Amino acid sequence: MLRDHNEIIRNRYAKADAMRAEGLNPYVNAWQPTHASSDIRANAEALIADKTPVRVAGRIMTVRHMGKASFFHLQDGAGRIQIYIKRDVTRAADYEVFKKFADMGDIAGVCGEVFVTKTGELTVLAQTFEILTKSVRPLPEKWHGLTDVETRFRQRYVDLIVNPAVREKFVIRSRMISAIRTMLESRGYLEVETPMMHPICGGAAARPFVTHHNALDIDLYLRIAPELYLKRLTVGGMEKTFEINRNFRNEGLSARHNPEFTMLELYTAYWDYRSTMELTEDLVRHTTREVLGRTELTFGPRRIDVGPPFERLTYLEALARYYPAAAAVGFSWSDPLEVTRSKAASLGYKTETATTHGIISELFEHHVEPQLTGPVFITEFPKASSPLAKSKPDDPFVAERFELYMGGMEIANGYSELNDPREQYERFLEQMAARSSGDDEAHQMDEDYVRALECGMAPASGLGVGIDRLAMLLTDSHSIREVILFPLMKPE
Numbered sequence: 001m002l003r004d005h006n007e008i009i010r011n012r013y014a015k016a017d018a019m020r021a022e023g024l025n026p027y028v029n030a031w032q033p034t035h036a037s038s039d040i041r042a043n044a045e046a047l048i049a050d051k052t053p054v055r056v057a058g059r060i061m062t063v064r065h066m067g068k069a070s071f072f073h074l075q076d077g078a079g080r081i082q083i084y085i086k087r088d089v090t091r092a093a094d095y096e097v098f099k100k101f102a103d104m105g106d107i108a109g110v111c112g113e114v115f116v117t118k119t120g121e122l123t124v125l126a127q128t129f130e131i132l133t134k135s136v137r138p139l140p141e142k143w144h145g146l147t148d149v150e151t152r153f154r155q156r157y158v159d160l161i162v163n164p165a166v167r168e169k170f171v172i173r174s175r176m177i178s179a180i181r182t183m184l185e186s187r188g189y190l191e192v193e194t195p196m197m198h199p200i201c202g203g204a205a206a207r208p209f210v211t212h213h214n215a216l217d218i219d220l221y222l223r224i225a226p227e228l229y230l231k232r233l234t235v236g237g238m239e240k241t242f243e244i245n246r247n248f249r250n251e252g253l254s255a256r257h258n259p260e261f262t263m264l265e266l267y268t269a270y271w272d273y274r275s276t277m278e279l280t281e282d283l284v285r286h287t288t289r290e291v292l293g294r295t296e297l298t299f300g301p302r303r304i305d306v307g308p309p310f311e312r313l314t315y316l317e318a319l320a321r322y323y324p325a326a327a328a329v330g331f332s333w334s335d336p337l338e339v340t341r342s343k344a345a346s347l348g349y350k351t352e353t354a355t356t357h358g359i360i361s362e363l364f365e366h367h368v369e370p371q372l373t374g375p376v377f378i379t380e381f382p383k384a385s386s387p388l389a390k391s392k393p394d395d396p397f398v399a400e401r402f403e404l405y406m407g408g409m410e411i412a413n414g415y416s417e418l419n420d421p422r423e424q425y426e427r428f429l430e431q432m433a434a435r436s437s438g439d440d441e442a443h444q445m446d447e448d449y450v451r452a453l454e455c456g457m458a459p460a461s462g463l464g465v466g467i468d469r470l471a472m473l474l475t476d477s478h479s480i481r482e483v484i485l486f487p488l489m490k491p492e
Contacts, residue, residue: 012136015101019134024097026134031109033057038078040114044122047114056081056124057109057132059161060102070098071123074110075161082123083110094129105135105161153481154489166482169475172291173483176474177244177467179290180264183283189240189266194229196222196246202449203227203388205441206249209259222248227388227462228449230267231417235457242266244467255479256409258487262467271461272390272416273400277377280404280412280463281310284375284470291474299407299473302373310404314380315364323367331360333382333397354437357382372405381415387427387443389415407473414463421453 016026034055040047047054058076068087073080087095102108111128139162140151152159152166160167181191199218201208203225211220226245233241244264251257268276285306289295295307313321320327329343333356340356344363353359360382372378379402383391386399401415418424427443428450434442471483481487 008138009136012103012134012138015103016134016136019097019101019131024101024131026101026131028130028132031057031130031132033076033109036078037074037076037081040081040124041079041122044114044116048116051113053111053113053127054124055109055111058107059135060104060106060108063102063104072104074108074124079164082117082121083112083126084117084123085110085126085129090126091128094126097131098129101131101134102129103135103138105137105139106131107133107135150489153487154492156485169471169477169483170485172475173467173471175291176287176471179287180283180465181244183286184242184266187240189242189268190238192230192233192238192241192243194223194226194233194243194245198223200444200446200448202443202446204247204249205385205443207251207440209248209250224249225263225464226265227464228446230265231457231460231462232449232452234267234269234417234460235452235455239269239458240267253488256469256472258468258480258484260488261480261484264465264467265462267417267460267462269458269460272459273379273402273414273461276414276461276463277310277312277379277402280377280414280465281306281375283465284404284406284411287470288474297473298476300476300478302407304373304375304406304473306375306406310374311376313376313378315360315378315382316380318368318372318376318378319360319364322371323363326363326367331363333357333360333384355384357384361385369405369410370408372408374404374406375411376405377402378405386415387431388418388424390418409469409472410466411469411473412463412465414461417457417460417462419453419457419459421450424453425450 019026032055037056037058040054040056056074056076058074061073061075061080063070063072070085072083074083085095085098109130109132110124110126112124112126114122114124117123140158185191197211197220199220201221201224204227206224208221208224211222213220224247226243230241230243242264244262246260247263248260251259285295288297288306296303296305316331319331325347329346331340331343335356337354337356340359341351344351344359349363351359351362353362380392380398381401383389383397383399386401389399389401392398392400399415403410404412418427428445431443432445435444468480468483472478472480475483477483
């Protein structure tokens with residue numbers, strides 16, 4: 001027995017033993033329902049008129065005993081349906097099983113006819129009753145719901161039982177992914193799978209998790225992004241690909257970060273970042289409409305409408321608009337480090353950050369991001385922070401890159417892909433120098449990727465969309481752990 005077994009749990013185990021002693025199986029192998037609760041609601045009029053017997057199964061919830069009769073709700077994957085069990089209607093042996101052994105939380109099967117009570121509630125009058133699974137651990141807080149956040153995430157199975165709104169969030173998440181997949185396939189994109197263990201860590205600026213392959217005696221990295229493998233497929237002539245993938249980043253936990261998370265990543269040959277912005281807008285609008293049935297959504301106090309065209313601002317335009325003091329100073333990606341540091345100091349901002357783009361980015365993240373209700377595309381990121389992106393032909397300091405912001409957080413990132421092997425090699429060398437200087441998130445050298453580019457990669461543009469963050473928006477959830485079924489938790 002487990003350490004936390006109390007008298008209630010021990011008594012329920014005793015009931016299961018008593019059932020066995022009477023020749024009853026408290027954990028039956030199978031029991032086939034004919035109707036879900038939603039089917040009964042949808043077809044109630046015909047079921048009542050024809051007196052059609054239904055077989056329904058689910059978890060016993062909210063029992064009310066009334067002498068020789070009882071009402072309880074049976075909760076299945078589609079909702080709840082009321083059950084009426086009565087001594088002179090229900091089979092005698094089954095009625096005794098209910099009275100002696102049934103508890104809230106048990107999974108049961110009922111066969112009977114549908115009717116409407118005097119209070120107007122659709123109900124199944126039980127002719128037979130069977131305990132299918134004996135629940136020996138009672139539901140929390142006397143079955144009125146689970147509210148402790150730590151327990152909810154740690155015991156998600158209980159959270160899903162007692163909080164129907166939680167289950168609906170994951171239904172929405174599933175529908176969201178299905179809508180994304182359907183739209184991309186309708187536009188000719190091919191879904192692919194790329195490795196989750198990489199010999200070289202690349203594709204994003206992040207710390208990896210490290211594992212070891214015993215047979216090859218080599219260290220491998222859990223992928224932080226599938227980017228470099230997907231672009232190898234572009235080299236190979238696969239012109240429109242996408243992957244809905246799990247990534248792993250060895251970073252802290254926050255309301256918007258979980259070390260294990262889900263991304264959509266796609267690549268389109270012969271496009272640049274402007275075409276990918278259009279696709280991103282279409283994708284978000286289509287998905288929202290398919291899942292919610294409308295283009296407006298609520299995210300806390302914010303009202304976001306993805307129906308109209310999305311706003312577009314350059315990075316420095318957004319900094320000037322939402323942090324007016326910065327507009328007066330006039331930041332530029334081309335400024336030397338000491339000039340940028342002096343400008344930041346004039347705003348009362350002192351930092352040891354070692355790059356111009358790093359200082360400006362810190363100001364942006366602090367002063368601008370929280371205000372970006374959106375949807376808004378932020379464009380013209382610094383080339384120095386975008387080692388896999390093409391620079392603008394008319395501005396060598398700026399990358400052809402965008403990020404989509406909604407609800408004060410980044411939802412998507414895309415750019416025109418760098419396909420010049422010489423320049424990519426030089427960018428990797430710059431990243432290696434940054435790593436040598438202490439930047440653990442800088443890219444490693446990937447010579448095989450450069451070799452792939454030497455074979456020739458068509459002009460292309462890529463996109464990454466945070467599936468978890470998009471689910472947060474569509475379910476009005478303000479912690480990423482609310483939309484991940486089993487988020488990472490500290491050990492108990």
